[in-house]
Amino acid sequence: MSDHEQNNIEEPTAAEETDDRLLRLAADFENYKKRAAREREQYIALANERIVKDLLPILDDLERALASAEQHEEAQLEEGVRLVHRSLASLLERNGLTQIGTAGKFDPHVHEALLSQPAEEKESGDVVDVIQKGYKIGDRVVRPARVIVAE
Numbered sequence: 682m683s684d685h686e687q688n689n690i691e692e693p694t695a696a697e698e699t700d701d702r703l704l705r706l707a708a709d710f711e712n713y714k715k716r717a718a719r720e721r722e723q724y725i726a727l728a729n730e731r732i733v734k735d736l737l738p739i740l741d742d743l744e745r746a747l748a749s750a751e752q753h754e755e756a757q758l759e760e761g762v763r764l765v766h767r768s769l770a771s772l773l774e775r776n777g778l779t780q781i782g783t784a785g786k787f788d789p790h791v792h793e794a795l796l797s798q799p800a801e802e803k804e805s806g807d808v809v810d811v812i813q814k815g816y817k818i819g820d821r822v823v824r825p826a827r828v829i830v831a832e
Contacts, residue, residue: 732776739768773816781815781826783808791815793825803831 746761781791800809808828815826
């Protein structure tokens with residue numbers, strides 16, 4: 682190559698190199714975001730598959746209880762429903778579900794007050810009755826306990 686031809690080949694400027702690096706970095710980041718979203722979807726699908734697989738035996742128990750109900754076998758129906766309840770409660774417990782305690786004072790973080798009423802045996806702010814049980818997984822409230830509170 683002659684000196685003249687070498688002078689026509691331009692070296693990339695610092696600004697062009699920076700632009701190129703930034704474009705590559707942006708593309709890498711977009712690829713990372715897409716990969717992370719795919720992995721998140723896979724984790725969710727896997728978790729859903731696991732819980733559904735664990736629920737299938739409970740569905741079978743419920744179908745057996747319903748078949749007993751059609752035959753008017755009340756004792757078997759009651760036992761079938763109890764079996765389904767125990768199975769479902771056990772499955773949820775194994776997956777970290779715990780019942781929210783309702784003894785003592787009303788806690789707005791885990792309780793939802795539906796009513797307040799006078800109660801002679803309880804102090805003001807105490808939980809008098811539970812309308813619907815509350816549950817949490819770890820420290821996260823899934824559903825607050827719905828309660829009646831003493832005035």
